[in-house]
Amino acid sequence: MENRSEQDETILDQAIQGDEAAFSILYKDNVKKIYSYIYYRTGNVSDAEDLTARVFQRALKHITRYKKTSVPFSAWLYRIAHNLVANWHRDNQRRKEVPIEDHVDLRSKQDIPDHEIEKKQEVEGLMRAVRQLPSDRQMVLILKYVEDLSNKEIGEIMGKSEGAIKSLYHRTLMDLRDYFEVKE
Amino acid sequence: MKRKDGMKIDSDPDEILDKNLEEKLEGLLNPVTPSSTYIDELQNRLTKTPEVVVEYPNYLISILVLSSGFVLGTLLLFFLGKIFRMTSSKAKA
Numbered sequence: 001m002e003n004r005s006e007q008d009e010t011i012l013d014q015a016i017q018g019d020e021a022a023f024s025i026l027y028k029d030n031v032k033k034i035y036s037y038i039y040y041r042t043g044n045v046s047d048a049e050d051l052t053a054r055v056f057q058r059a060l061k062h063i064t065r066y067k068k069t070s071v072p073f074s075a076w077l078y079r080i081a082h083n084l085v086a087n088w089h090r091d092n093q094r095r096k097e098v099p100i101e102d103h104v105d106l107r108s109k110q111d112i113p114d115h116e117i118e119k120k121q122e123v124e125g126l127m128r129a130v131r132q133l134p135s136d137r138q139m140v141l142i143l144k145y146v147e148d149l150s151n152k153e154i155g156e157i158m159g160k161s162e163g164a165i166k167s168l169y170h171r172t173l174m175d176l177r178d179y180f181e182v183k184e
Numbered sequence: 185m186k187r188k189d190g191m192k193i194d195s196d197p198d199e200i201l202d203k204n205l206e207e208k209l210e211g212l213l214n215p216v217t218p219s220s221t222y223i224d225e226l227q228n229r230l231t232k233t234p235e236v237v238v239e240y241p242n243y244l245i246s247i248l249v250l251s252s253g254f255v256l257g258t259l260l261l262f263f264l265g266k267i268f269r270m271t272s273s274k275a276k277a
Contacts, residue, residue, distance in 0.1 A: 020231045027227055035218045049218065053226050060230055123212050145213035173202050180205070 012073055015063055023063065027056055030074055033147055034081050040142045041085045041135075043127065051088060055081045075157040078143075082157075086135060129179045137172040140165060 014022035034055055039048035058080050059066075066076055130138055136158065143154045151165040158165065 024227060024231045027230060028223075031223055031226070032215065032217055036215045039216045040213070048216075049222055052218070053229070056226065056230055119212075122208075126208070126212050141209065142213070145209050146215050173205055176209075177202065177205055 009068075012068060016066060016068075018064060020060075023060055026073060030077050031056070033074065034077055036146055037078065037139075037142055038081055038085060040127070040130075040146055041138060042088065043131070047088065051081070051084050054084055058084070071156055071159075075153075078157045079159075082135075082139060089135070129176055132179060133172060133175055137168065137175065140169050140172055144169065 011022045011025050015026050031052065035048055035052045038051045038055070039045070042048050042051065055077060059077055066073070070076075071079070130141055133141070139158065140154060143149045143157065144151075149157075151162045151169070154160075155162050155165045160168070
């Protein structure tokens, strides 16, 4: 979300006018970020792949309605992803959620070094804690740590001020700390 | 006042806990990359219009079959009628 170069602007303009090749470039620039966000929100590869595809299909369908002045393109994609993930959670409320361990490691346990198993368990514990949080707090954490975005950039995506993100982040940390304290 | 490890003794314990948690989060939450096959397949699905071949039924053949059936049927009825009439007139005679 840094200052877009003129070339990026041209590509975006072309994509808005329905140029599929230009959209393809935007897709390549953003697919990994969107996938990563959805993966952390859903916790499994197959749903992450399915929802990522739906994000870009929706973006392609509605790109002519996208206004450059409103939010950066990647922020627009994150908003689509956020809405789709929210719908996915709503639809799957009754179905048992499959957590991050669903991401099957094909190597046998004997081949995995102990420190790797420990790290995996730590990630699983942390992700369980993160998934207990309300959806906006999960979003803040993922965007901050996985996508390495600043509070200002997160604010642009979530439609909130930098200050609001800062306080939301602080409350999120407090919630997580409480979770670990209770666990320990 | 500082300890040997550089941490202030009078630091807020909550602040230290937050720092530890932030470090933990930073170390554990890393970007996840989808497979390149998936990226390429999705790109193809998005940007390449699927080739759909629509096969229209060949009406000409069906029209020919129906019309020839109609003609043959009419001829058959005509000849059967003629034979019937011939046999009935012979019987009267």
